[in-house]
Amino acid sequence: MDKEDQELIIVNRNVEYTVSKRFICSSVPYFEKMFCCDLLESKENKVQLDFEERVFDSILNWIHTGSFLIQMENVISFYEAADYLMINDRLLQPCLSYFQENFTIEYLPVILPQVTKVSKLISSGALENFICRHFLKIVNTNVFLDLSFELLETILKLDLMVHSEYQIFESIMKWVNKHAESRKKFLAPLLNCVRWFFIDPFDVPKIKDDPLIKSMPDYDSVRMDDKQGFDRSNQSYFISIHKINKQNLRIKVFDKKLFCLPICDFKSDDTMPLELVDGEHTSDILFDSGRKGIRIDWVKKTFRWLDFKAPGSTYYSDINRLILNFLSDMRCQVFSLEKTEGKLSLSLSDERKILESNGKFVVIGKTREQKWFGSFSKPNSSWFDDYKCRMHSFLATVLDNVVYILTEKLEFIQYNYSTKSFNSSVPFDEDEFTFEDLILTSHQAKDDKVILVNKSSGKMYIFYVDENKWVQKYQIMNVGPCSKSADLPVDKLITFTSAFLSMKNIKPLYKRKFVPF
Numbered sequence: 001m002d003k004e005d006q007e008l009i010i011v012n013r014n015v016e017y018t019v020s021k022r023f024i025c026s027s028v029p030y031f032e033k034m035f036c037c038d039l040l041e042s043k044e045n046k047v048q049l050d051f052e053e054r055v056f057d058s059i060l061n062w063i064h065t066g067s068f069l070i071q072m073e074n075v076i077s078f079y080e081a082a083d084y085l086m087i088n089d090r091l092l093q094p095c096l097s098y099f100q101e102n103f104t105i106e107y108l109p110v111i112l113p114q115v116t117k118v119s120k121l122i123s124s125g126a127l128e129n130f131i132c133r134h135f136l137k138i139v140n141t142n143v144f145l146d147l148s149f150e151l152l153e154t155i156l157k158l159d160l161m162v163h164s165e166y167q168i169f170e171s172i173m174k175w176v177n178k179h180a181e182s183r184k185k186f187l188a189p190l191l192n193c194v195r196w197f198f199i200d201p202f203d204v205p206k207i208k209d210d211p212l213i214k215s216m217p218d219y220d221s222v223r224m225d226d227k228q229g230f231d232r233s234n235q236s237y238f239i240s241i242h243k244i245n246k247q248n249l250r251i252k253v254f255d256k257k258l259f260c261l262p263i264c265d266f267k268s269d270d271t272m273p274l275e276l277v278d279g280e281h282t283s284d285i286l287f288d289s290g291r292k293g294i295r296i297d298w299v300k301k302t303f304r305w306l307d308f309k310a311p312g313s314t315y316y317s318d319i320n321r322l323i324l325n326f327l328s329d330m331r332c333q334v335f336s337l338e339k340t341e342g343k344l345s346l347s348l349s350d351e352r353k354i355l356e357s358n359g360k361f362v363v364i365g366k367t368r369e370q371k372w373f374g375s376f377s378k379p380n381s382s383w384f385d386d387y388k389c390r391m392h393s394f395l396a397t398v399l400d401n402v403v404y405i406l407t408e409k410l411e412f413i414q415y416n417y418s419t420k421s422f423n424s425s426v427p428f429d430e431d432e433f434t435f436e437d438l439i440l441t442s443h444q445a446k447d448d449k450v451i452l453v454n455k456s457s458g459k460m461y462i463f464y465v466d467e468n469k470w471v472q473k474y475q476i477m478n479v480g481p482c483s484k485s486a487d488l489p490v491d492k493l494i495t496f497t498s499a500f501l502s503m504k505n506i507k508p509l510y511k512r513k514f515v516p517f
Contacts, residue, residue, distance in 0.1 A: 012049040012056045019060070021045060027063045029086035051081045059085070072107045075099050076114040079121040096121060100275040104322050105143050109151055125280030128158055133283075133500055134323060135160040136359025139171045141326040145178045149186045156193035161235045161500040163358060163445035166203040168194050168232070173210060184212060198231045236443050237501050238451070239285055240476065241294065242491035249303055250491055251296065253501065253508070256447060258474065261508040269302035276318050281505045287439075287495040289353040289396060290316050298505040316354055316361075317384040324361070324379065332380045337364075337372035337403075337415045337422050344373055352383060357398035358445045362417075364396045364403055374403065376417045395440035397450060399465065404442065404450050408435050412463075427470050443498050453496045460496075 008021035008031075025032045034047070049056065055078045062068035070078060075095055082091040099121055103111070108131070115124040131138065135155075138144050147155070152175060162168060172190045176183045199207075207213060238254040247268045253261040272295055273279070281299040284306065286292070293306035293315055306315055336344050345367060352365030363375040363383055395406045405413040410428045415421070439453040450463040458476035463469070476493060 006045055009046045010049060011046070012051055013053055015053055015057075017060065024063065030084065033086070051084075052077045055081050059087075059091075062091070070095065070098055072099075072102060073110050076111065076119060076121055080119070083120050092120075100277070103277060105138055105141060105326060108138075108143065109147060112151060112154065122277065123280060126278060129280050129282070129502070130277045131155060132158050132160050132502065134319075135171075136162060136167065137319075137323050139167075139174065140328055140359060141323065142328055143326045144171070145175060145328065147175065149183075149190075153190060153193060156190065159230055159235075159502065159504075160232050161502070162232050163236065163443075164200055164203065164233045165195055165198045166200060166206070167359075169199075169203075169207060173212065176212065180212070184215075187212060187216065188218065195229055195232065197229075198233060233446070235500050235502065236446075236498060238441070238443075238496065238498050239501075240496045241285070241494045243494050244491050249294075249494070253506065256443070261506075262510075263298075263506060263508060264301055266296060266301050266303045269297070269300070269304055272297065272302060272304040274304070274306065276315075276322060283499065283501055283505075284315070285495075285497065285499050286315060286356075287441075287497040288392075289355060290314070292495075298507075314384060320379075320381055320384050325381075327378050332375060332378050334363075334373050334375045335417075335420075337374055337413075339422070344371065345369070346373065351393060353394070353396045354379065354383065355396060355398045355403075356444065358400070362398050362403060364405065366394070372405075372413070372415075372422075374415065374417060395438060397440050397442045398444060399442040399447060399450060400445050402465075404440065404463070406438065406440050406452065410435075439496050441497050451496070453493070455493045458493060 006021045008019050008024055010017040010019060010024075021031075021035070025035055031047070051059075052074060055074050058068040058070070058074075058078060059081060075098060079092060079095040079099075082088070082095065111122075112124075112127060112131075115122060115127055117124055135158075156168060156172070160168065169191075172187070172194070176187055176190070236256070238258065240252045240254070242250040242252075244250055244265060249266045249268075251263045251266055253263060255261070272282075274295065276284075279295075279297065282295055282297050285294050285296060286306075291314075294303050295306055296303045334344060334346060347368070350365050350367050350373075352363055355362045355364065360376070361379045363379055365373050367373060393408050397404050401416055401418040403413075403415045403417065405411075405415070407413070410426060410430055410433065411424055412427050413422070413424045415423075433454060434456065437455045439455060440450065441453070442450045448465050450465065452461040452463070452470075453459070453476075454461075459472060460474040460476065462471050462473045464471065476496075
């Protein structure tokens with residue numbers, strides 16, 4: 001070692017390193033700044049640090065050799081250490097790319113306990129936003145069944161996006177019953193995660209009939225421990241998106257009764273990341289059966305169209321990689337919707353639509369022989385490939401256990417995949433609509449209507465499920481409040497669709513609440 005080059009002792013927890021002071025200062029800005037100032041460390045040639053040992057060892061290896069080993073178990077702490085040492089431009093982007101390319105829900109037990117509100121690589125808010133949005137899918141995986149009690153309790157306390165609080169109860173029972181003898185001791189504390197105030201009275205008998213619940217001597221006392229809180233089952237909304245110009249969209253949110261909550265205008269931002277696990281204040285709005293989508297940042301008031309560049313990559317193919325690959329054991333089964341003789345002959349060229357329904361994916365399609373088919377369990381992974389390129393000859397949506405289909409010839413089909421019943425009718429005149437202008441949508445559950453929207457006229461037709469009839473009830477009108485004429489060009493309606501939304505991130509232009517008379 002050069003005489004002018006002193007040795008530097010770095011003590012990181014229980015390990016002491018001796019390195020070249022000149023070399024370490026030329027490679028790590030943190031040390032360079034430390035030793036160019038009149039600090040105690042600069043005189044003593046000794047530094048005390050507190051990083052995870054494997055992480056700091058990897059960083060020293062990188063400094064001296066130009067390479068390092070990274071794994072999901074320590075990518076968060078490696079990123080934080082690199083940021084602390086100010087090695088931002090060289091290490092942070094590789095860590096971020098590694099995380100986005102390799103993260104799946106398999107790593108939730110590793111990542112979730114490490115992140116905080118101020119974590120640099122990914123914050124706890126962003127990860128929790130992902131968990132809340134996709135909870136109903138995560139519940140159906142083996143990863144969920146293998147969670148520790150502590151991690152499960154942490155997740156169940158979040159504002160999870162569900163259609164009913166009963167689904168929280170079901171998820172608890174599913175986890176406990178995986179290893180009932182060893183896990184039933186956790187049942188009472190987990191039941192405290194249910195927000196009992198919002199349980200539908202019709203679900204109470206099903207809860208009381210559960211064998212494990214019947215064996216609990218203190219079930220009623222658990223239910224009495226009710227802190228109310230936020231209604232997690234009230235996060236499903238309709239959204240309309242209007243094009244103002246190339247750079248701006250107008251977005252409106254509607255509740256289940258179709259009361260409008262105007263938000264504001266949003267500006268295009270092509271710098272927004274497209275990874276699924278990204279952003280505490282963002283929402284992904286899918287439409288056209290998942291073939292198109294938009295990412296909205298509710299705080300920055302910006303948006304970006306979801307455009308997956310990789311060959312075969314779609315939003316659903318990424319969902320498949322992150323979550324669906326870990327679904328509990330079940331076979332992909334395809335059924336004929338109509339009572340037809342002979343075996344279905346399927347091919348990847350068959351037209352199909354993928355619909356998200358209550359935590360599951362439903363696939364509806366037509367064979368080349370114009371036979372309707374559907375899958376209502378685990379989807380085939382190949383169905384997600386190049387999905388955005390498929391043709392369109394019918395519209396479809398799912399509400400509870402019923403698939404609703406509207407064909408090019410305006411045949412309206414209802415298929416209940418629980419009872420296997422198939423009904424069709426022709427409620428509309430073929431001259432009344434242009435098929436390409438139509439949108440068919442609904443909530444996924446807990447509603448009584450299916451909505452058909454004509455994008456050109458703005459007219460909305462409501463199919464009331466209980467009454468089994470169509471009514472032309474609403475029309476989306478766009479007239480500027482300051483304009484002197486109603487004949488001015490209106491904003492183009494791009495879509496009207498349903499989505500889970502966390503309203504805590506969304507600020508309407510005005511607030512509305514009911515007050516007693």
